[in-house]
Amino acid sequence: MKPDALNGLCPYYTMYPLNFPLRALEEHGKRGDWVIDPFRGRGATNFAARLLETPSIGVDSSPVAVALAKAKLASAEPGQVVASAEAILNAAKAPTSVPSSEFWKLAYHDNTLTRLCQLREALLGECSSATRVLLRAIILGALHGPRPKGTPSYFSNQSPRTFAPKPNYAMKFWTARGMYPDDVDVLSVIKTRATRYLAYPLPDIDGKVELGDSRVADTFSDTPKARFVVTSPPYFGMRTYLPDQWLRLWFLGGHDYVEYRQPESQLKHSNAAHFAAEMGRVWKNVASRATDGARLIIRYGGIHDRAAEPMDVLKKSLIDSGWRIVTVRAAADSDSGRRQARQFQSVPKKAITEHDVCCHLA
Ligand SMILES: C[S@@+](CC[C@H](N)C(=O)[O-])C[C@H]1O[C@@H](n2cnc3c(N)ncnc32)[C@H](O)[C@@H]1O
Numbered sequence: 177m178k179p180d181a182l183n184g185l186c187p188y189y190t191m192y193p194l195n196f197p198l199r200a201l202e203e204h205g206k207r208g209d210w211v212i213d214p215f216r217g218r219g220a221t222n223f224a225a226r227l228l229e230t231p232s233i234g235v236d237s238s239p240v241a242v243a244l245a246k247a248k249l250a251s252a253e254p255g256q257v258v259a260s261a262e263a264i265l266n267a268a269k270a271p272t273s274v275p276s277s278e279f280w281k282l283a284y285h286d287n288t289l290t291r292l293c294q295l296r297e298a299l300l301g302e303c304s305s306a307t308r309v310l311l312r313a314i315i316l317g318a319l320h321g322p323r324p325k326g327t328p329s330y331f332s333n334q335s336p337r338t339f340a341p342k343p344n345y346a347m348k349f350w351t352a353r354g355m356y357p358d359d360v361d362v363l364s365v366i367k368t369r370a371t372r373y374l375a376y377p378l379p380d381i382d383g384k385v386e387l388g389d390s391r392v393a394d395t396f397s398d399t400p401k402a403r404f405v406v407t408s409p410p411y412f413g414m415r416t417y418l419p420d421q422w423l424r425l426w427f428l429g430g431h432d433y434v435e436y437r438q439p440e441s442q443l444k445h446s447n448a449a450h451f452a453a454e455m456g457r458v459w460k461n462v463a464s465r466a467t468d469g470a471r472l473i474i475r476y477g478g479i480h481d482r483a484a485e486p487m488d489v490l491k492k493s494l495i496d497s498g499w500r501i502v503t504v505r506a507a508a509d510s511d512s513g514r515r516q517a518r519q520f521q522s523v524p525k526k527a528i529t530e531h532d533v534c535c536h537l538a
Pocket residue numbers: 188189190191192193214215216217218219220235236237238241388389390391407408409410411417441442443
């Protein structure tokens with residue numbers, strides 16, 4: 177079993193490969209330096225820091241990102257996670273609320289949905305232990321995905337795994353193909369996944385995972401001084417982080433329907449200049465928490481639905497931010513140029529090359 181297994185426990189929309197933060201920290205850092213990621217997503221930077229026995233802080237304004245990143249810093253035995261799920265299900269009464277629209281009936285078998293609702297209600301009531309944090313993230317990772325020919329590894333009817341199906345499209349898709357959800361053995365999926373992701377013991381390292389808006393200076397007020405900031409901000413035009421995660425958000429206490437409104441806590445994509453200014457606020461905030469000689473390492477790219485040149489947007493955001501660009505390199509991972517752009521179309525267009533930008537404190 178590989179030590180990086182835990183990083184794969186749930187895909188995240190626009191995730192970067194673990195290699196990126198690992199290489200950045202290995203190249204420039206030493207054990208014990210604090211690392212900040214102000215756009216943390218699923219917590220790959222926190223996880224890379226943990227593997228390198230280095231403390232880290234991650235901030236993100238999406239509750240899904242928080243739930244996943246907390247799990248990247250948690251430790252428990254697979255058996256403890258399974259026992260915790262079993263205890264919840266054995267003690268559970270009928271759930272107080274079960275979504276009942278047509279979409280939900282086609283997305284999940286009645287029995288599967290009842291168990292998911294029981295787990296959801298228990299975890300919403302109490303999720304402070306490492307075991308429950310890991311259980312919650314494992315469920316988020318299994319909530320929707322493809323239906324294999326053999327034993328199910330996801331709870332849902334056929335779906336994408338990275339982002340949640342949109343109800344109208346999914347209902348047409350399932351009905352046209354006569355696809356109905358399986359009665360999935362929820363506990364057995366949790367057991368398989370816990371065994372896969374938690375088999376390798378990892379060091380317990382200092383780390384903080386905050387739900388917050390990185391444009392707000394106060395978000396970083398308790399942050400120790402860091403020598404590294406390693407991150408990947410939203411690409412200009414990518415505004416669907418929350419609607420695309422609506423089923424996982426539901427499991428975390430959100431609505432049982434898609435909310436398309438862009439929340440205030442996400443960077444605004446109204447125009448390139450405004451977007452760059454918003455990113456610039458984040459760079460200033462992290463500069464104020466950086467030690468002498470600190471590095472800011474950014475992976476940045478773009479999507480096809482905007483005319484703005486991604487690197488121009490990023491460079492603009494760094495002007496007067498407290499950081500000075502030292503190198504700009506095309507991202508080394510062969511697949512990386514497609515990674516963030518690919519989720520926008522089923523047949524990916526040629527991706528816009530991603531760049532890794534290294535800055536020093538000015
Ligand atoms: C490109 S993703 C990061 C992906 C991450 N590198 C990974 O591998 O999972 C950008 C993240 O920025 C977050 N975000 C957007 N606006 C934010 C804000 N104002 N403050 C904090 N996070 C924000 C989004 O929720 C999203 O998770």
